Amino acid sequence: MMEKVLRRFFRYDHFRTGQQEIIESVLSGQDTLAILPTGGGKSICYQLPSYLQPEGLTLILSPLLSLIEDQVMQIKQRGERSVAKLTSLETREQKEQVLHQLPRLRYLYLSPEQLAVPQVKQRLADVKINLFVVDEAHCISQWGHEFRTDYAKLGHVRRQLGNPPCLALTATATKRVEQDIVEGLLLQQPNRIRHSVNRPEIQLIVDQAEQDDKDRLLEAWLKKVERPCVIYTTTRREAERIAQQITNAAYYHAGLEAEDRQLIQQQFLYDEIDCLVCTSAFGMGVNKGNVRTVIHYTMPATIEAYMQEIGRAGRDGKPSTAILLYAPGDQRLQHFLLEKQYAPSLWIDQVVEGRRRHESFETMEHRLGLDPDDPAYRLLKVQLMDGKSRSDIIDWQEARKKIRLRELMQMINYIQNTLCRRAFILHHFDETAVVQDRCCDLCGNLTEDKPIIQTEDDQLNWKRRLEEVFFSSRHSV
Template sequence: MISPQAILKDTFGYDEFRPGQLKIIEDVLDNKRTLGIMPTGGGKSVCYQIPALMLSGLTLVVSPLISLMKDQVDSLNEMNIPSTFINSTLNYREANERMRYIESGAVKLLYVAPERIENDDFYNWLSHLPIDLIAIDEAHVLSSWGHDFRPSYLNVIGPLNSLPTHPNILALTATATNRVQDDLTDILGIADENVIKTGFERNNLALKIERGVNKPRYVLEYVQSHVNESGIIYAGKRKDVEKIYEDLKEHGIKVGKYHAGLDDEERHQMQEDFLFDEIDVMVATNAFGMGINKTNVRFVIHYSLPGTIESYYQEVGRAGRDGLAAEAVLLYSPGDLRLHRFFIEQSEADEEYKQSLTEKLREMNQYAKTDMCLMNYILKYFGEVKTTPCGRCSNCLDERPVVDVTSDAQKVLSCVVRMNQKYGRSTVAKVLKGTASFANGWREFGKLSTFGLMHDQTLKFIEEFIDYLTANDFLQTTNGQYPLLRLTSRGLKTIKGELKVNRHETNITKINRPIVADGQFDEDLFERLRKLRLDLAHAQDVPPFVIFSDRSLKDMSQIMPKNSQEFLSVNGVGHAKLERYGDKFIHEIKEYQK
């Protein structure tokens, strides 16, 4: 039997597996139920696509991302891997034709939405197919502790477990806290030793937070300084999407928009234009992007604060999927919290789920205020400990002067202790401020030695400073509707004078740093190859990245292959793409060299 390594090179055009991929593939081939947790862009799909080619029967891919299915199927068919999908975008006749084609045994991978499996007739049809493997993509939506819980997704697990061929199951996700991971292993019957986590760090992604900037001006200047680069701008409200879109369009930017207020046809056209590089920048609500497999997105800007770290990291993960340098910028304003709190309060979800969303929002807000390495903060949230700073994020590169705030920190921490760690941020802040209405009463806060200890500061400053101490692990909050402040081990050391607290000054604007360069390649040749790729994409009605990623084109622009053997050394070029496109691209390179 051909090895996974040989398939990786000959079919997919890659020399080496990414971390975790081979271990997952081997466990799947050993018929072990497996959970793979890998960052966005970490190569999750290869983990079931290679086994699909090695197993005799059919691989069923269950995914909630209908928009992604066509792109993935197009990409697989480009590599001569027979694949198809059945979802709500097909009419009855088209679905029937595909079902007959699948019955013939010609297909190796079938993509379906979970709702389709709930249909009794479709499930009965599935039951007669030789299914060897089920890949459950975006598996985090199975967990009520996840950020995108879909109760209906749980309904398909029983039927899938009951298929007569007893297929193996591989679950994959990019965003799973330890709590979500435990939930998934219980739901899917996966042993702890078969959970493969590759780490959540994205080494090519530079995270950045801008606080207190003029958002419209910042966005315009940023986009103008990243001309001809593909990017996504996320905004929380439709009116913000429209405003940013009109502003960029007025300044000559090739821009699109995407939100639920547009009709289906307009949304579809905007998405197609973005995928085909007809527009450079997409301004959208978070309805856009799920399942968008565009590999050459160079930046993601969050115009407003996302509701959870999981959704934030998933959205910024849409930048740099080709492995080249990319940047993610969060424009932070405290007012963004109000919109999220309103949505949570108006939600029809039960109180436990609302509380879960409130806790996640609080953690997202702490991330926006921390001084620690941003990548390390995210890794800590997902249960991964890393002590070495990333060296790429805005906190690591912050050039503002550092000031010693140990004295103020000790005042806050001491107050928390003297209040027996039984109160929340707002109450502690008012005691430190010395708010008159808090002096007397049954709690007798006025008798505390810390009452009014920070009377010369505004209440807003004190509350934000408490947030800072919480975000940087000197304080922690309890769960529940009314979170209480508690000291951490770092906070205790600070009170004892064993640890100093340093903070960047808050009144100096940081410099907008450019994205890290991708290395040496011929930019003129790269643009010429992009043009050829776009022409081929239009002719075949597939997005350009399905033919070759930007990384492949930059590799060509550096190597400048002159023959088939050299063309095979390009990242992402396997035998199928050599046969299909090699002559055209080699000819273009030779013409350029003349």
């Protein structure tokens, strides 16, 4: 029966490794934690079971707008219309329309922040939820402790919705992250299905240069690698600067207008641009199979983030390349960003004192000049509302900083490693090293492909595309 559904609705003749095992676990009603490599077809693991279950909703929690947009588009392209999304892009009227349609929907995509809205939770509590899916579940550990605290509450929200069976999916998880997921989602004796994080089709390269020489190094690599290509940077400003220097490239980050983000994503998916320079706002799960190269202009903060991001390459199984450009001192930026995620002791003292005097948060924000949207302040506010004391908050911050610094050091160790890079990564995820051809720059036996670069004449006018592509379908959900 499962194979018939796979052929009829998804037009595949057979399952990929791990998919059938995960689907069987879901259909048994058991909480499931599944670790499949990037490109392993995780979406089918929660989309297919809905055709084999009684009427009910599959609720999918997803971390990024780009990922939600891509998944909804893919579902509609295969002819399924019973799908909707709740994101920051929908108007109040559009959200109300989606909530009204809940009993008739098969899939609903939303972010943890949207799920935290009381009206949304109330309406979802009135419908039958067959499956509670947390896609990219590593974010519970990676983000849930800090600037997206709604991730840490998903387990309690699931219970408020009747405790439906849960499927947690990720491509990368150490044993510690795996345990974070189990605890954060309150999984009950979950069926743990783990497959190797190794992506044998991706060759791994680290190239080191002085900071002033990085642009030249990037330019040299772009002449040698095959496109489509994704270039990751740490900051929005850097993404914009680099994109302006590259033929047929665009930049993508969370600071863009929603319409521009959607258009750029579509242009890249349909090969109208062949180089995307982006921050981590673009990436996880976006279904573009033919990305041949991923370049990190700046180092990620963790090996987990690195594996997620290089996983954009080679989803079609064909040879691909991941290149990390490193300059001594790159880690200083990551140290700076790490510190910015936590409230300084002065803020803690001032806000705790204001709370003691029964001041409202709004009053303190105005008096102290605190930005309500600052992630570090938002986190402090949540901790105080949860009843944490000053000492609790400071102790927690110190413990988290030690963990984050240890993760950063593991990334630096990967860069400075003198043995096989693939073996280093596999050991990090408690896996056994493998020997393969076309492995990494330390093992040798790399291949270079003649680059295929579109000309500037191929680029389309963005304003015209906004009118033709985006606004013509702006009311769809």
